[in-house]
Amino acid sequence: MTIPATEPPAPALATRSHVVRGYVQVIVAAGLFGANASISKAVLDAGIAPRQLAALRCTGAAVGLFAVLAALRSLPRLRVPRASLPHLAVLGVAGAALIQWFYFEAIDRLPVGIAILLEFTGPVLVAVYARVVQRQQVGGGVWVALALSLAGLALVAEVWTDARLDAVGLAAGLAAAACLATFLLVGRHSSGTTDPLATAFWTFAFASLFWVPLEPLWRVDGSVLAEATTLGGRLDGTDVPVWVALGAVIVFGTLLPYLLDLAALAHLSATTVGAVGMLEPVVASVVAWAWLEQALSPAQVLGGLVILAGVGIALRVGTDVSATPDTSRPVPELGR
Secondary structure (H helix, E strand, C coil): CCCCCCCCHHHHHHHHHHHHHHHHHHHHHHHHHHHHHHHHHHHHCCCCCHHHHHHHHHHHHHHHHHHHHHHHHCCCHHHHHHHHHHHHHHHHHHHHHHHHHHHHHHHHHHHHCCCCHCCCHHHHHHHHHHHHHHHHHCCCHHHHHHHHHHHHHHHHHCCCCCCCCCCCHHHHHHHHHHHHHHHHHHHHCCCHHHHHHHHHHHHHHHHHHHHHHCCCHHCCHHHHHEEEEEEEHHHHHCEEEHHHHHHHHHHHHHHHHHHHHHHHHHCCCCHHHHHHHHHHHHHHHHHHHHHHHHCCCCHHHHHHHHHHHHHHHHHHHHHHCCCCCCCCCCCCCCCC
């Protein structure tokens, strides 16, 4: 049966529908990742240490992904080449275990919006590494990205005032950025050879193994999980069990948005997913303002926008590097 000339071809309609679906998925994922910071704050305020929360989140994510794959009868997807295991181990340590520890330390000591902006400078570090260390031709954009990020950080820190950000929190945020840069660099080498879902599982699995000798789960005080924690801010007085808030961090702040990002990659390019994912610090700041009453000054808001501009340029520079390995099947960022 022929299609009338006035009727749009079916593939075009399907493609348009898939693109819209991809945008919806990545926007919802960014929103969940952004809101997760405020939920994590409630868990930290209940007495769960940042290292413990990182260990619980990594282990919960690994178990959750395994359960999802088992339910879908897709466990064979977990098979990976033996040569990929060292890369996956580095991804697990740097891209999940350490980045989450530093991230939780940062949001425990700094306003949520500032902490997440510090971590998001990771792509700028990648661009600088590509130009300075790997000697790749990335153009002048890398220096513009670096200059904007440094200027934005100066505005965020309000360096001209006597008020100073917590030094440990600031160091933790920058360490999270370094871990994110490491994750992005190492992840590029395994993105084309390993199933993204398998990469996600093994990354969280190696992160869980990393925490076993350092922060074993049996050291977590079970009585704390059974206690109630206040949601704080404008929801002060609204109490939930700590284990419920922790479950929300694992399910709604990790598993669901991560699976949405993976699903979006079937419809959108990696660059598009990364660019839309930059909504995360915006959402995190808005949620922290509306929920935790963490208002940023006009200078800090301007600094955040300048940082995002620098990160956007860094992401664009990263797509123009000819020596960059194929990123058609990348791994979404894990450290949020």
